[in-house]
Amino acid sequence: MSESYVYYNGKVVKEDDVKISVRSKAFNYGLGVFEGIRAYWDDEKQQLYGFKLKEHYERLKQSAKTVNLDFDLTVDDLIQGTLDLLKANKCRTTTYVRPIVYNDAQDIGPTLDVKDVKVVIYTQPLNKYAGKPELSVGFSSWRRISNNQLPPRTKATAAYMNSALAALETKRAGFDEALFLTDGDHVCEGSGENIFMFKKGKLVTPPPADNILEGITRDLVMKLAKEDLGLEVEERSISRSELYAADEVFFSGTAMEVTPIVAVDHRVIGTGHQGKIFKDIKKLFFDLTVAKNPKYADSCTPVYETAKVGK
Numbered sequence: 001m002s003e004s005y006v007y008y009n010g011k012v013v014k015e016d017d018v019k020i021s022v023r024s025k026a027f028n029y030g031l032g033v034f035e036g037i038r039a040y041w042d043d044e045k046q047q048l049y050g051f052k053l054k055e056h057y058e059r060l061k062q063s064a065k066t067v068n069l070d071f072d073l074t075v076d077d078l079i080q081g082t083l084d085l086l087k088a089n090k091c092r093t094t095t096y097v098r099p100i101v102y103n104d105a106q107d108i109g110p111t112l113d114v115k116d117v118k119v120v121i122y123t124q125p126l127n128k129y130a131g132k133p134e135l136s137v138g139f140s141s142w143r144r145i146s147n148n149q150l151p152p153r154t155k156a157t158a159a160y161m162n163s164a165l166a167a168l169e170t171k172r173a174g175f176d177e178a179l180f181l182t183d184g185d186h187v188c189e190g191s192g193e194n195i196f197m198f199k200k201g202k203l204v205t206p207p208p209a210d211n212i213l214e215g216i217t218r219d220l221v222m223k224l225a226k227e228d229l230g231l232e233v234e235e236r237s238i239s240r241s242e243l244y245a246a247d248e249v250f251f252s253g254t255a256m257e258v259t260p261i262v263a264v265d266h267r268v269i270g271t272g273h274q275g276k277i278f279k280d281i282k283k284l285f286f287d288l289t290v291a292k293n294p295k296y297a298d299s300c301t302p303v304y305e306t307a308k309v310g311k
């Protein structure tokens with residue numbers, strides 16, 4: 001097997017050379033923020049495209065700033081580092097890119113003022129994240145963390161205990177994935193994805209005030225629906241029973257991409273199969289991930305030969 005590399009504090013280095021101590025505050029208290037990014041392989045063009053790199057690294061910088069883990073590397077440094085890393089790892093398949101910014105200070109206590117900020121990025125081949133093409137989901141009894149508990153928009157590593165508990169509970173109950181309600185009983189999101197419903201001719205998704213992560217795929221789906229499909233799109237609170245009665249429901253997210261939900265709490269959604277609006281969005285989405293749609297060409301950064309800093 002060829003050597004695996006990671007990006008570590010500004011340099012591409014051998015993965016085996018990077019160690020994390022059992023004493024690290026990141027390991028002890030989950031003091032970190034992260035991103036999940038995809039690079040899409042296009043077999044036809046024999047090219048790998050970093051997808052929405054600028055948006056992901058801007059969100060990472062903002063997450064780090066919010067939790068007082070700011071670091072000096074710029075968005076352009078991180079983009080260039082990612083392109084170098086994908087090349088060093090000779091990635092020639094669709095790949096997940098995982099950047100993590102963490103507090104590696106090693107004294108006792110969950111502090112964000114006493115800190116030693118490290119930045120690491122690794123890569124992992126990832127084709128489909130969902131185990132199935134159509135999902136049956138259920139609401140968890142765990143509520144989503146709120147903005148004044150652990151800001152969901154920061155993508156904090158510690159927040160994913162909340163996600164993991166919900167996913168564990170609903171998987172044990174036989175569902176494919178979890179849905180969260182907010183403390184105020186509004187539909188929130190999945191354990192690692194945003195949710196959309198199509199109902200009465202409108203595409204509806206919960207607003208940031210309902211404690212969602214402001215997903216980059218969510219933004220894109222809203223834009224595609226408005227500009228390319230001419231749909232009315234609403235960001236507003238959704239109640240659980242309203243979701244049961246939707247014509248279509250689907251997830252959006254970097255790992256989950258766009259994936260249809262065909263049952264919620266055992267209530268069949270629409271026809272029980274992916275609907276027309278979902279199919280239209282899916283076609284637009286997957287074409288643009290490999291630069292087939294000139295309008296969205298700046299979402300894709302080629303990794304090989306012509307790779308350059310920027311979008």
Ligand SMILES: Cc1ncc(COP(=O)(O)O)c(C=O)c1O
Pocket residue numbers: 036189190191192193194212213214215216217218252253254255
């Ligand atoms: C909790 C949560 N919600 C939503 C999303 C989807 O966000 P994005 O489309 O930016 O990947 C993610 C994935 O990062 C997530 O972890």
